Amino acid sequence: ELKVEQNPLFLSMQEGKNYTIYCNYSTTSDRLYWYRQDPGKSLESLFVLLSNGAVKQEGRLMASLDTKARLSTLHITAAVHDLSATYFCAVRSGNTGKLIFGQGTTLQVKP
Amino acid sequence: DVKVTQSSRYLVKRTGEKVFLECVQDMDHENMFWYRQDPGLGLRLIYFSYDVKMKEKGDIPEGYSVSREKKERFSLILESASTNQTSMYLCATRTSGRTYEQYFGPGTRLTVT
Numbered sequence: 001e002l003k004v005e006q007n008p009l010f011l012s013m014q015e016g017k018n019y020t021i022y023c024n025y026s027t028t029s030d031r032l033y034w035y036r037q038d039p040g041k042s043l044e045s046l047f048v049l050l051s052n053g054a055v056k057q058e059g060r061l062m063a064s065l066d067t068k069a070r071l072s073t074l075h076i077t078a079a080v081h082d083l084s085a086t087y088f089c090a091v092r093s094g095n096t097g098k099l100i101f102g103q104g105t106t107l108q109v110k111p
Numbered sequence: 112d113v114k115v116t117q118s119s120r121y122l123v124k125r126t127g128e129k130v131f132l133e134c135v136q137d138m139d140h141e142n143m144f145w146y147r148q149d150p151g152l153g154l155r156l157i158y159f160s161y162d163v164k165m166k167e168k169g170d171i172p173e174g175y176s177v178s179r180e181k182k183e184r185f186s187l188i189l190e191s192a193s194t195n196q197t198s199m200y201l202c203a204t205r206t207s208g209r210t211y212e213q214y215f216g217p218g219t220r221l222t223v224t
Contacts (some may be wrong), residue, residue: 010149019148029209031211033212035215041217041218042201042215042217043154043201044215045212045213048210048212050210064177088153088154090154092211097142097159097161097205098156098211099154099156099213100155101146101155102152102153102215103151103152103153104153
């Protein structure tokens with residue numbers, strides 16, 4: 001059974017600092033997704049990672065994938081308050097379209 | 112842009128009521144999904160559908176059923192609502208491209224009293 005775990009679950013940081021969110025998954029998968037959710041809102045797609053070594057960047061966020069280690073990271077550079085949200089990683093299960101989600105990491109960026 | 116809409120943002124129902132949650136997409140996607148989201152548990156898949164009148168159980172189907180009579184509409188049904196079904200319900204649709212990316216609706220926060 002595919003399991004996805006995120007670490008940490010809660011992160012409070014100062015503006016301007018860097019930090020990394022980790023996403024581990026238990027069995028082989030060929031697709032990994034990062035989503036952002038603002039309070040009371042739905043999920044917004046951030047990144048889709050399709051292959052080992054894939055790296056994608058958008059503004060202050062950079063996501064990478066290591067399929068051998070079954071690990072993805074979401075790196076935040078010089079955090080700003082607008083990045084405060086909950087971030088989910090999700091992994092495609094087998095050959096179906098099912099996604100298995102991590103628990104989510106709530107990021108709070110303090111001015 | 113993909114647009115996924117859900118019939119209600121907030122809903123309050125009584126225990127034992129039959130509840131219908133509707134989801135509509137405008138992108139002609141074949142695959143549609145219903146999740147529930149609870150704090151600390153992430154999103155969990157209830158049911159999904161890969162074509163009209165086709166459905167498959169997800170990870171937590173107990174107490175739920177679904178209906179897909181038309182391609183653009185996917186309904187989640189709580190046959191007899193219970194308090195442990197109080198949750199945020201999210202509908203999603205999936206592109207048929209190689210990314211298999213899912214697009215989510217705004218969510219329905221259901222409270223069962």
